[in-house]
Amino acid sequence: MGRTVTHASDAIKNAPPLAIWGAGPYRTRVTTETRRLLRSARTSLPLALGLFLVGLVTIAALSAPLVGPLFAPDPYAQVAPRDQTPPTPPDRDHPFGTDAMGRDLVSRVLFGARLSLVVAVGAQAIALALGLAIGAAAGWKGGIVDALAMRGADVLLALPAPLVALAVAAAVPEPESVPLLRALPIPAAGVVLLVLAGIGWAGIARLVRGEIRRLRAESYAGAARAAGAGPLRILGRHLLPNASGPILVTATLGLGGNILMEAWLSFLGVGARPPIPSWGTMIAESQMHFLQRPWAGLVPGIAILTAVLGFNLLGDALRDRLDPKLRSAPV
Amino acid sequence: MTRGSRARLAVAAAFVCALPLGLAACGSRSPDKTAPRQVFRFRLREEPPTVDPAQMTDNLSEAIVMNVFRGLVAMDPESLAVVPAVAASWTVSPDNLTYTFRLRDGVTFHNGRALEAQDVVWSFERVLKKETHSPRRWLLEPVTGALDFAAGKASSVTGLSTPDPRTVVLHLDRPFAPFLGMLTMGGASIVPREVYENPEKSYLRAPVGCGPFKVVRWEPSSLIEMAAFDRYYGGRPAIDLVQARIIENQVTAFQEYRTGGLDSLDEVPTDLPADVEPEVLRYPLLGIGYIGFNLDRAPLKGNPALRQAINYAVDKEYLWSKLLPGANIPGRGLIPPGIAGYDADLPGYPHDEAKARSLLARAGYPAGRGLAPISLWFNTSGDNRRIAEQVQADLRGVGVPVTLREVDWAAYLKAVEGSAETAGEAQMFRFGWSLDYPDADAVLRPLLHSKNVGPAGNYFRYRNPAFDDLVDRALTLVDPAARADLYRKAERIAVMEDAPLLFLNYFGSMTLFKPYVKGVTPTPLGEFRIPLERLRLEKPAS
Numbered sequence: 020m021g022r023t024v025t026h027a028s029d030a031i032k033n034a035p036p037l038a039i040w041g042a043g044p045y046r047t048r049v050t051t052e053t054r055r056l057l058r059s060a061r062t063s064l065p066l067a068l069g070l071f072l073v074g075l076v077t078i079a080a081l082s083a084p085l086v087g088p089l090f091a092p093d094p095y096a097q098v099a100p101r102d103q104t105p106p107t108p109p110d111r112d113h114p115f116g117t118d119a120m121g122r123d124l125v126s127r128v129l130f131g132a133r134l135s136l137v138v139a140v141g142a143q144a145i146a147l148a149l150g151l152a153i154g155a156a157a158g159w160k161g162g163i164v165d166a167l168a169m170r171g172a173d174v175l176l177a178l179p180a181p182l183v184a185l186a187v188a189a190a191v192p193e194p195e196s197v198p199l200l201r202a203l204p205i206p207a208a209g210v211v212l213l214v215l216a217g218i219g220w221a222g223i224a225r226l227v228r229g230e231i232r233r234l235r236a237e238s239y240a241g242a243a244r245a246a247g248a249g250p251l252r253i254l255g256r257h258l259l260p261n262a263s264g265p266i267l268v269t270a271t272l273g274l275g276g277n278i279l280m281e282a283w284l285s286f287l288g289v290g291a292r293p294p295i296p297s298w299g300t301m302i303a304e305s306q307m308h309f310l311q312r313p314w315a316g317l318v319p320g321i322a323i324l325t326a327v328l329g330f331n332l333l334g335d336a337l338r339d340r341l342d343p344k345l346r347s348a349p350v
Numbered sequence: 351m352t353r354g355s356r357a358r359l360a361v362a363a364a365f366v367c368a369l370p371l372g373l374a375a376c377g378s379r380s381p382d383k384t385a386p387r388q389v390f391r392f393r394l395r396e397e398p399p400t401v402d403p404a405q406m407t408d409n410l411s412e413a414i415v416m417n418v419f420r421g422l423v424a425m426d427p428e429s430l431a432v433v434p435a436v437a438a439s440w441t442v443s444p445d446n447l448t449y450t451f452r453l454r455d456g457v458t459f460h461n462g463r464a465l466e467a468q469d470v471v472w473s474f475e476r477v478l479k480k481e482t483h484s485p486r487r488w489l490l491e492p493v494t495g496a497l498d499f500a501a502g503k504a505s506s507v508t509g510l511s512t513p514d515p516r517t518v519v520l521h522l523d524r525p526f527a528p529f530l531g532m533l534t535m536g537g538a539s540i541v542p543r544e545v546y547e548n549p550e551k552s553y554l555r556a557p558v559g560c561g562p563f564k565v566v567r568w569e570p571s572s573l574i575e576m577a578a579f580d581r582y583y584g585g586r587p588a589i590d591l592v593q594a595r596i597i598e599n600q601v602t603a604f605q606e607y608r609t610g611g612l613d614s615l616d617e618v619p620t621d622l623p624a625d626v627e628p629e630v631l632r633y634p635l636l637g638i639g640y641i642g643f644n645l646d647r648a649p650l651k652g653n654p655a656l657r658q659a660i661n662y663a664v665d666k667e668y669l670w671s672k673l674l675p676g677a678n679i680p681g682r683g684l685i686p687p688g689i690a691g692y693d694a695d696l697p698g699y700p701h702d703e704a705k706a707r708s709l710l711a712r713a714g715y716p717a718g719r720g721l722a723p724i725s726l727w728f729n730t731s732g733d734n735r736r737i738a739e740q741v742q743a744d745l746r747g748v749g750v751p752v753t754l755r756e757v758d759w760a761a762y763l764k765a766v767e768g769s770a771e772t773a774g775e776a777q778m779f780r781f782g783w784s785l786d787y788p789d790a791d792a793v794l795r796p797l798l799h800s801k802n803v804g805p806a807g808n809y810f811r812y813r814n815p816a817f818d819d820l821v822d823r824a825l826t827l828v829d830p831a832a833r834a835d836l837y838r839k840a841e842r843i844a845v846m847e848d849a850p851l852l853f854l855n856y857f858g859s860m861t862l863f864k865p866y867v868k869g870v871t872p873t874p875l876g877e878f879r880i881p882l883e884r885l886r887l888e889k890p891a892s
Binding site for chain 1: 665668672673675730735736739740742743746753754755756
């Protein structure tokens, strides 16, 4: 313990696999790991593609207020000429065409990326916080705390997540009239965010609990305890950092699932309501024209594909890199 | 020969007739004529539930009944005025209680027997009789003594008499303006006693009337054939044979129409091929689509300028010609075209953003400043969401913020109807209204009379004594022109002054007709009331 790792190759060469994560000061570890990851992206196609697609979606989401106005004043403006029946086909002014209401699809798909990412990342952040807290408490304390927390998680995991999400989201028919949600820019999306967080914590908690139970038996945990460290310090400084690999992988993979779920709920009409640009509502609205004029459905469909594929590739690649058991040789 | 093979033969015959070359072959069945037989084939979605006029309540049955039977009077398909049918003329007593019908000479039933006044009495009594269980009994209940007869307390209807074989007299308990119009309905058809007394009810498959066509063949679930009746009092129809082909599947039916197996189709597919587009006949039906305003809730309450601004802001023309092209006609008012009282000169609210903005300013919300979002409710059905989104977008264009509330039917009704005392939650709501009978009263009274505020139909909670007075007075008059005048005045007050709703559309219907079908009379009564006796086919000669 206490050995400072200054270079990734040193860590790989010198450290026993399990000790890498808990080894050095946190900051150094993260930067070296990130650097190592980016370097390995050069040789790993899935990782490179995953990073690229996630980057693309992120840039799309961030640039929506800048790029969107080049095509339409806002994602709600009907820009199709009024002498044509929408959806109008792609042309120079509207490279993706317009949707069934004559609204520019570039603008809508960009703002849809914002909504998708905010809901997916927001939900995952809450799920992660809940999962870490509950899982760590259960793993550390054991006994009744463990039993209660894990049976709760089991119940949640036993139910099919999409149905639970659909039921809960549909049970709030008027998100606009719920005081807490009314403050949000898009109350209905807030419902979806909370529902996804409420489902997502269980898997993370179970994972964290298992890792903590395994790691607390490690000698360095015992050493820290012998040195007088309290439970919070041992968990925060030694155990959780050591468990962060699998947690990060699960959280990343979950982002893709969240994006898909948000789109699915909106598609069914319980997520974001029209005219809010959500990829799911966009596909729902395109259905009746899909056979003759498919672009209004293809554009958000490809956007969902991009985002979900990106997060899945990134998650998988992260697992390959970060799970010491899977890592065959230093890259 | 089995029934099935006969049915197949019938279909095969229909195909043969579709070919110009095949016409001669079909014509060979009536060798006395040199001209090819004119066969008109239309589609029925399902088998008509009944062809007994006394039992008929639906439009599929009408497709047969209204061609086989006639009543004392009929409704003109275009003007919807009451016109002579079996009765050549009629007089109404000054107290509006006694109707005297003079029967036409030479009216013959399909079985060859001449129609007499006694047949009218017997047909009406049949509808009233308890054993008939007719859902149309109410048509004749205004006649004096009808209720006693129906209850079995009297052996005849006192208000129904025949001074001579060519005259029928109907006496009413009290003046009732819509009575003559009710006699045009299928339920008041005249049937021959000797056929309809038959306990074996052969008339259920072989109806006998005195209309322009007689049923000559009925293949269950496949085909009903009606031949022109030579001795029809209005003159033999130009069409020799009408085939009602029963085809349930819409896609199959459209394929039949395209390949020439049908001359007309009642259901037009949404993605219509461009070459079929010219064959679509669009015509108004008796109904209106609208977005209602809740006049008991701010900010629409007591602010006609705001309601007019909303009306001007919505581009109805674009909505129905581009966004949702179909049969609907951009709306201007309440009384749909085709009804006495329809006002062709009513300006309504053509799309005009400048006017909308200035009215909005006059309403106290210049450019929408200070206006909280107005809730627009709609139920999950059909094009409602797109209509609501379009209205939302148009209103946003002038600065009126709208939030959409999509709910299921039960929740929707609750939010819209409210009760007689308290207003529903919805501020704006998407709805439509189909008229129960072709009369302006059937739209103005249920929707806007102050007595009907709440679940009775006036969801807008519109209360205007001047409007109520005009509508009430119109019902006591018998002179159609005077009534229409009052309805026009009432409509102008509601539409142009108070604007208790956003006038979206008049209902319309679409029917396909092959270009060689001539003499098609579109009628607001519906696709199956287009009079077949006026049709003729001008197929290119073989």
